[in-house]
Amino acid sequence: MRRRDVDTAVRHAALTFGAAIALMPLLWMVSASFMAPGEASTLPLRALPRRPTLEHYATLFTRLDLARHFLNSVVVTLAATLGSLLVTSLAGYGFAKLRFRGRDAMFRALALALVVPGQVGMLPLFLLLRELGLVNSYLGAMLPFFGSVYAIFLIRQYALSVPDDLLDAARIDGAGELRIFATIVLPLIKPILVTLAAYTFMAAWNDFLWPLIILSDSAKYTLPVALASLVGEHVQDTELMMAGAVVTVLPALGVFLAIQRHYVRGIMAGSVKG
């Protein structure tokens, strides 16, 4: 064999080994979720269930009412994504293309916030939302996503490429700024909006700390909070917990596979100019 072929073979072997490690926890999760109670904690270990059962999924959706938490998560995630897109696309375009006093200074101040993790403000934010009566509300859970500085930043970078002549021509024709935004700008910046939608959706869907803090009534828990509280009571029920993990992991994986292209582009866009 030529040296090049050896290199290619070793490379593929390493890639396959890596893929096995990346997938193993997920495959075991799926397999164990179909096992009978206690089967995952029996020696010798089994790779596949002896007699596959759906009983854990039934328990989750009947006795443990996981559908409710699923719905909570869907509501919070969708509203957080849409609200964030609306607010940040307006602002990102405004900072890129509209001329007004103090614009650049304000934007630089905003960019500073990129390095401060939001968790630092969570205690006062909790007290603030408590004053506003938003503790234990869906609105409270989604609010921190609306004014994402990161999203404003990405949209501004993208909107800078919109030609000024196009906007000025529309202005001379008498179009208002909002109309220009809706009919000319939005179609042009659509790619970055799709990317950010994917990104925000994933971030909101998987978020744990903030909903854990702000949602006190278990009926309002989003999926990760509900699951974390479930594992406290059912730590011995391996197979049940694996079914719960499957229900929370697979939808996000499905969405990811569908929108992979946009999501990946967002990560790369963010890294080009941090």
Next chain:
Amino acid sequence: MSTILQRRQARAAWLFVGPALALVTAFFLVPVLGGLALSLTDFDLYAIGAPGTARWVGLRNYAEALRNPVFWQAARNTLYFVLVGGPLSVAVSLAAALLLNARTVRLRGLFRTIYFAPVVTMLVSVAIVWRYLLHPRYGLINHGLEAVGLPGVDWLGDPHWAMPAIVLLSVWKNFGYNMLIFLAGLGSIPGELYEAAAIDGASAARRFRHITLPGLAPVFLFVGVTTMIGNFQLFAEPYVMTQGGPLGATRTLMLLTYEEGFRWWRMGVASALAALLLLITLAGALAQTRLKGGRW
């Protein structure tokens, strides 16, 4: 353009940036600054009902934190995760990107998707999955170790192994993210450089050392700083897997802040901890930027 149009545009501009500025101010800027103020008070459970009862205590919360061995243990745990978990995760990401970044690789898209899959899984769910994978008797990981002749480990029950176990989970979960960024960086290195070096007879190791690594320098800085900032916030993994145990071996600064603030409602103390964490995080990010000679 006439001044009337300009003035009209400036007025309209506030409609565009106003909502975002208001939201960022109200729900980010004010809370972050408010946290600093809160850290100088003895705000506690009683003050939540009657905020007037909170008093200024100066730097007492900070002094108490710095005297408390629990704080130092949490700081050590957090630093361990940042200094061991961070570089390990970046190294795995780079290795995966380098493996994928060859023209000879088949099914590249498939491998990339598989490596990225753990990134989009819900952290709480996979932390639960890993709890069982790490089980001393029934966990796959110990069975894998024993299969190659290594002794099993009581991962989450042994204070020496609990943090390494969390590092393992986090590397598995996160390496795909930085891998993509490295791939983008590798793709932006001009191919002619490699061709010229090959013609000059430079070995693969030399090409890596003198073309790939310098070409990736800005990417390293970005990946290093963002990974570090994220790692300083470690919370959900120990919350779900160990509740900070055993013997506090996985209690991080973020977990300690959460416990003080939302379990014991000692919000002044918790705010001081959060401020200290922010300080350490910014110092770390700055040090790394200086060290790598980059501009941020």
